[in-house]
Amino acid sequence: MSQEKGYGLLKGKKGIIFGALDERSIAWRIALACKREGADFVLSNAPVALRLGTLDALSEETNAKIIPCDVSSEEDVEKLMKETKKELGGVDFILHAIGMSPNVRKKKEYRDLNYQWLNQTLDISAISLHKVLNYAEKTDVINDGASVIALSYIGAQRIFSKYSDMNDAKALLESIARNYGSRLADRGIRVNTVSQAPTKTSAGSGIKGFDSMYTFADKIAPLGNPTADECADYCVTLFSDLTRKVTMQNLYHDGGFVTSGISEEMIDGLVKLYADEE
Numbered sequence: 001m002s003q004e005k006g007y008g009l010l011k012g013k014k015g016i017i018f019g020a021l022d023e024r025s026i027a028w029r030i031a032l033a034c035k036r037e038g039a040d041f042v043l044s045n046a047p048v049a050l051r052l053g054t055l056d057a058l059s060e061e062t063n064a065k066i067i068p069c070d071v072s073s074e075e076d077v078e079k080l081m082k083e084t085k086k087e088l089g090g091v092d093f094i095l096h097a098i099g100m101s102p103n104v105r106k107k108k109e110y111r112d113l114n115y116q117w118l119n120q121t122l123d124i125s126a127i128s129l130h131k132v133l134n135y136a137e138k139t140d141v142i143n144d145g146a147s148v149i150a151l152s153y154i155g156a157q158r159i160f161s162k163y164s165d166m167n168d169a170k171a172l173l174e175s176i177a178r179n180y181g182s183r184l185a186d187r188g189i190r191v192n193t194v195s196q197a198p199t200k201t202s203a204g205s206g207i208k209g210f211d212s213m214y215t216f217a218d219k220i221a222p223l224g225n226p227t228a229d230e231c232a233d234y235c236v237t238l239f240s241d242l243t244r245k246v247t248m249q250n251l252y253h254d255g256g257f258v259t260s261g262i263s264e265e266m267i268d269g270l271v272k273l274y275a276d277e278e
């Protein structure tokens with residue numbers, strides 16, 4: 001969908017968007033789609049990411065205040081919720097698009113993980129969702145009927161070796177979404193994870209072998225890999241009132257990859273590659 005046209009699906013809704021780093025970030029694309037659909041929101045990222053300064057452009061374009069928050073700090077998360085309340089009152093949606101693994105960044109093999117870094121991976125990429133929901137409740141900033149999305153990856157279910165300890169982080173993230181979702185359901189609040197296909201962003205390109213993972217998924221998925229903008233459109237539907245009874249789900253947004261075995265194109269390629277063995 002073009003950035004100009006919208007359906008007004010989020011008219012009057014307010015939210016918090018975590019994780020926009022640069023214009024390739026999935027959260028950046030989601031922020032633009034939410035604006036197009038009529039939402040108001042605050043943007044948040046770690047102070048170290050904000051120092052890069054690129055988020056200012058998105059803030060201007062969407063008229064959204066930036067509130068710094070390193071999600072590994074409970075104090076920061078609580079402060080962010082209080083400031084959001086001052087800025088917007090209650091919120092109707094929250095996007096968690098946060099992921100970071102020092103082990104992946106520093107190319108540590110899975111059998112030789114640095115455990116301090118593993119703790120950081122789990123804390124920043126998964127436990128942060130618990131903190132966000134906990135302080136959103138405690139500060140009374142999250143409205144009844146709100147919708148929360150955290151972005152995940154199929155590494156939570158299947159082994160993708162280069163994704164290393166991020167596979168474990170995504171499994172924990174999805175579990176926290178289910179468990180917290182069950183507890184918030186009495187307020188009509190839904191919590192889901194969207195399992196997005198490989199997408200060319202700065203987090204994506206930090207993974208060794210990412211281009212091969214991208215091509216592999218693209219060749220197998222009948223609809224091909226979805227872009228960050230397509231992910232944004234999907235997230236809009238989940239933030240909207242059209243999906244009020246969808247909760248505690250891990251929702252695949254992957255062009256059909258998860259239920260595919262192999263594509264004709266891959267078979268043809270493999271036949272050529274292994275011609276000598278047949």
Ligand SMILES: NC(=O)c1ccc[n+]([C@@H]2O[C@H](COP(=O)([O-])OP(=O)(O)OC[C@H]3O[C@@H](n4cnc5c(N)ncnc54)[C@H](O)[C@@H]3O)[C@@H](O)[C@H]2O)c1
Pocket residue numbers: 018019020021022024025026027045046049069070071072096097098099100124151152153195196197198199200201202203204
């Ligand atoms: N790119 C992909 O292929 C892909 C596929 C599936 C899921 N995802 C997930 O989508 C989400 C967004 O990633 P992206 O690909 O847009 O990359 P990205 O690098 O643009 O976004 C990751 C964000 O996490 C933020 N972050 C890291 N440490 C933080 C901290 N301590 N406190 C607050 N924020 C912190 C970064 O500053 C950055 O904005 C992540 O959860 C990622 O795992 C990405």
